[in-house]
Amino acid sequence: MSLPVLVSLPVSLQSVALAAEQSMRTAVAELGDSALAQFAAWPAERLEALRRVMAASDFVLQQSLRDPHMLLQLADDGELERRKAGGEMRQQLQDWLADCASEDDLGSRLRRFRARQQVRIIWRDISRQADLKETCADLSDMADACIDLAYQWLYVGHCEQFGTPIGRRTGQAQHMVILGMGKLGAHELNLSSDIDLIFGYPEGGETEGVKRSLDNQEFFIRLGQRLIKALDAITVDGFVFRTDMRLRPYGSSGALVLSFNALEQYYQDQGRDWERYAMIKARVVGGDLAAGAQLLEMLRPFVYRRYLDFSAIEALRSMKQLIQQEVRRKGMAANIKLGSGGIREVEFIAQAFQLIHGGRDLSLQQRPLLKVLATLEGQGYLPAAVTDELRQGYEFLRYTEHALQAIDDRQTQMLPDNDRDRARVALIVGFDSWQAFHDCLMHWRGRIDWHFRQVIADPDEDESIDADEVVGGDWIPLWEDSQDEESACRQLTEAGFADAQSAWQRLIGLRSSNQVRAMQRLGRERLDAFIPRLLAQTAEHDNPDLVFERVMPLIEAVARRSAYLVLLTENPGALQRLLTLCAGSPWIAEQITRFPLLLDELLNEGRLFSPPQAPELVAELRERLMRIPEDDLEQQMEALRHFKLAHRLRVAASEIAGTLPLMKVSDYLTWLAEAILEEVLALAWRHTQQKYGTPKRIDGTYCDPGFIIVGYGKVGGIELGHGSDLDLVFIHDGDPQAETDGPKSIDSAQFFTRLGQRIIHLLTTQTNSGQLYEVDMRLRPSGASGLLVSSLGAFQRYQENEAWTWEHQALVRARVLVGCEDVAAKFETVRGAVLGRERDLAQLRTEVSEMRAKMRDNLGTRATQAGMADNAFDAAQAFDLKQDAGGIVDIEFMVQYAALAWSHEHPSLLEFTDNIRILEGLEQIGVLASEYVGLLQEAYKTYRSAAHRQALQKQPGVVSGDQFHEQRRSVMRIWQTLGLS
Known part of the structure; x- marks a missing residue:
């Protein structure tokens, strides 16, 4: 929701406002004439804000009457009317503590600083100069500054008294790590929130520099106690933050501070579900930030499981039931945090998805609730309409929470039971009356509760059936x-x-x-x-x-x-x-x-049966990999494999459901392979470049990467099926004589060979999630005996002088899948020149026919030659969809023959690599009659569709001999028409 609107002061609060303003004038007058003149010079807008804020907040009134100079100074500095810059809160407190002389002085200064900032924040909130995001950020920044700067001040004196703690293993000085949990961790602190903290330190050891050393744990326990006292103790100046340490291991009975090893061991062996829930929002708010980052990384596997963890819903459901029991027992239905449809339910919804999916979807590993909701929408976990209602309802509840707490700086989420405070709450949230506010509040609580039940409710709880009836x-x-x-x-x-x-x-x-x-x-x-x-x-x-x-x-x-x-x-x-x-x-x-x-893919029906388009595939995979550390190869490989498995399942599911036709199935599977190859090339390039440096081209410029992956066969022809392997050829444009510029330099030929080896390793290595693809490199120049990676020049010379006709046939279906654009353009030029040269048609027909005959003899069924002889088919003999006479390969050979035969006159035949569009090109130039083209296209699609069905049924590409007689006869007739034998 947007910032609440400003409404006029209700009659019931006007007298409060006037009395507050008069009291303020009296207090200012006691400071002297200059202070009174300064106050009298306030602009009308600020005076109007004063009346509004004083009428709504007893806390601001009391603080201002206690120290009117503080309010005047805030106004004079312009802080009441402007947003704080990043880091400004910390810098102000640092200056405030610059000459702090004692621990008592530290506590006093922290409390006065907090009171000053609290007045400023409430003023801006009630006067509508700050939205929810700014208010929460200011409060969280204030807490961060108070915690860390108090710790840093206390640490120095503590070391002087007890010595410097030294790690037994590293020999390095040790600092404490302070984790902020809950709303503090998420940077979402409310106006009168307590702070939940957990203390840790990197490693055991003893202090040094004093006569009597202390164990590191004892040192940090005493330091932690002093920090809590500095923040939590109530003095004549109030308190800084109520500090709650009960979220630490073993709760109140556990040690105040534990080493990293002890923390890891506890969460690994004894951590409970609610502790996982709490740890989602953990953030380092003070102490050693670098060590804190290491600690959070150590604890990440406890919070986010690598598998889908639907047990999290059971845990959240149990937690919610306990809360509801407590709410009923204490009569807290009016509690906007814990009651039905309250803040906690929105948090539970978001964190249920985080705990379930966060181990695999790294985009969910974040703390701020509103950002999590946006991610749930963006990643398709929840519809936009749902996340929009949750966001609006949550923001309304948080504005209401701030209104409740602004009145008296009291940590409460209970709706007031007296008319004056009800009028105040309605005013702060932007309503003319309590009834109007309450109606809106109940609307949002109802919507949140409904959505909560959809996510968290027990599947056996169905109001439409008998409560005793259980599914199944x-x-x-x-x-x-x-x-x-x-x-x-x-x-x-x-x-x-x-x-x-x-x-x-x-x-x-x-x-x-x-x-x-x-x-x-x-x-x-x-x-x-x-x-x-x-x-x-x-x-x-x-x-x-x-x-x-x-x-x-x-x-x-x-x-x-x-x-x-x-x-x-x-x-x-x-x-x-x-x-x-x-x-x-x-x-x-x-x-x-x-x-x-x-199984994760089965959760979202819309996503399961709607595979994304090529650009979305590329963007999704890139986004996933960006969240993984660059040096974590194992996780990168698992992410690539899971991505492939998930999207291949979605394609297969869509094919079974009939939402994807055959041609689209192949398109999606090919796009998937290209998206994966693009990231595999990027990973392999980065690794090889880091190890050996960057290779150069002949002109002396650096390769970037000067490398392409060429796809042949099904991937080249955009005709991948389920379980297809990849026919690939690697080509580079580097100078074979030049060396890389890294500390471990090698020549360019070696560099690109190792790059190719790295790519194959990434594609074919078996991990827990299988391999990405089987890779066939036998179509490279000189086949299995040739170099793994060819230079563009060597590739061209081979194709022009040594390649067999069948290799040129294969080149018809070759295209650049990923890599350097300028090398890709040069490859297309070479391909066009090789395929587009004029050929002796009689010799071409003979070579194509002989190659096809060898394939039928070696790969076809025994009946294929008999069928060719008389166009008669034995229903008792199986039909190999690919290799038998009249099958897929016959159509592919005819297309390749035609492209080689006539592309010198019609270069447009080389524009596409898929059989369907090449056939369309043959029809357009008049080489094949429209009737023949239509027959071949329909036969080709029919065969491939049958092959896809066989693959999904785990059957080989062989069907009973009583099928496809008409298609086979048509293909064989056209074969003979072209003069092939």
Whole structure:
């Protein structure tokens, strides 16, 4: 929502305002005539703001009457009417403490500084000169400055008294690390917030420089106690910040300060779900910033699990239930933070997604709630309409929270129960009456609560059904083995299972397996909750036996990793989509079983069946990799593989659902490969360049990178299928005689060879998520015996003088996938010159026909030659879609033959590398009749569609011989028309 509007002072507060202004004048007058003159010279706008602020906030009135000089000085410095610059708050406090002489003096100065800033912040908030973002930032900056500068001041005196703490391992002086949690950590502090802190120090050791040394832990415990006293103790000057240390390990009973090792060990062994929730917002707010960054990196695996962690929802649900019980017990329904539809529910929604997905989606690893909501929308986790309502509702509640706390600088989120404070709250939030404000408040609380229930609610809680009814409840006795085998099989048969005995034995085998017997209680409870749901949804399919057979390997594989079971239990839609995809394709079922992390893709139906366009693929992958440290190769490789697996699944799902036609499937799979290759090249280049320096071209300029990856075959022809490998050729434009400019220099030829090796390593290495692609480099000059990477000149000479006709055929489908634009343009020139030269057509026909005959003999079925002889096909003989006569390769050879035969007259034939558009070009120049082109295009698409279906069914590209007779005859007739044999 935008900044609340200014409304007129209500009648009930006008007298308060006038009395406050008069009291202020009296207090100023006591300072002397000059102060009174300064006050009297205030502009009308500031006086109007004064009346408004004094009427709304007893705290500002009391502070101003106590120290009117402070308010005059704020006005004279212009601080009431301007936003603070970055770092200004810290600099002001630093100046304020410059000549601080004692610990008592430190406490006094901190409190007076806080009072001054608090008056300024409330003034700007109530007078509408600051929005929510500025107010929270100022309060957080003030806390950061107070914590760190107090610590730095105390540390010096503490070292003088007890010695300097030295690390036993490093021998370096040690500083404490102060973590800010909650709203402080997220830079979202409210007007009267306490601060949640955790203290740590890097390593054990002892102090040095004094007669009697102290253990480092004891040193920092005493220092921490002094810091808390400086901030938290209430004196005649008030307090700085109420300081809460209960979020530390073991809570109030734990040591005040722990070493990094102890912290890591605690969170690894004993950390609880609510501590993960709290640690999301942890930020270093004081002490050793560099060591603090290391600590947070150490704790990151505790907070963000690498797998999908739907157990987080269970934890958040339990936490919310405890809060609701407390709210009911204490009668806190009017609490806008903890009550229904309150601030905490918005935080729970955001952090549920962070805990579930944050380990894999690094964009969710951030602290500010509004930024998390924006990311949830941008990444497709929540619709824009939902995040917009959550954002507006949250901002309204935070403005209300500030209004409640501005009245008396009191840490409260309870709505007032008296008319004066109600009028104040309505005024501050921008309403003419309490009723109007309250109606708006209840609207937003209702919307937040509704959205909260959609995300956090138990899937068994459905108001439309009997509260005692459980999803899949009819199947619980069968799974729990509380009925005999005959009754169990009868139930399965009645549910539509054709082979009930096999299904029953599979379930018995799972339940009695060693892995299930060894499960901990929580995991077993999750499995027991899931299996009845699985059976209930499986029974809804037309062929439950097939679905059950394909999905059970996945369930058996993840039974011990119960977070995946929670995912499917918590998301009935995801389970439904899983079963539908498994029913449609055993290949998909196998992929998800091998890589259960793909279950994440089933959560968002819209995203699952709508793969992104090429530019979006490139941008998404680049964004993912940008969030990974440059030197973390393992994580980069995993990110690339997960990206490929996820998007390949989305394409396959879309093909099964019928939302993507064949040509688009190949387009998407090819775009996916290109996006991955672009990032692989960038990673390989960066690594090789860092190691050896930058190579040079012949003209002396640096390569940038002077390298291209050329795709042949299916990737070159934009015709990739599921599981296709990549036919690649690497070409560079470096000077083979020149050396790189790095400390470990090598010649350019070696550099580009190692770059190529690095690329192949990144693509083919097996990790936990498999390999990216199988790579075939045999189409490079001289094949397997040739250099891994060729210079452009060597490539050209080979193609012009040594290449066979079949290699020129392959070049028809070659195109630059990624790399240097100017080298790509030179490659296209070479390709055009090689393919566009005039050829002896008779010799060309002979060479193409002979090569095709060899392929049929070696790769086709036994019946293919007989079929060619008389155009008759034996229905009992299988048909190889690719290699048999009248199949895919015949069409590809005809296209390649035609391109080689006539491109010297018609260079436009070389513009495209895919068969469909080359055929269109042949029709346009009149080489092939429209009828022939149409027949070939339709046959080609029909064959490829069948091959895709076979791949999704985990079947080879061979179909029964009673199919595609008309297409085969047409292809063979056109083959003969072109004079090929």
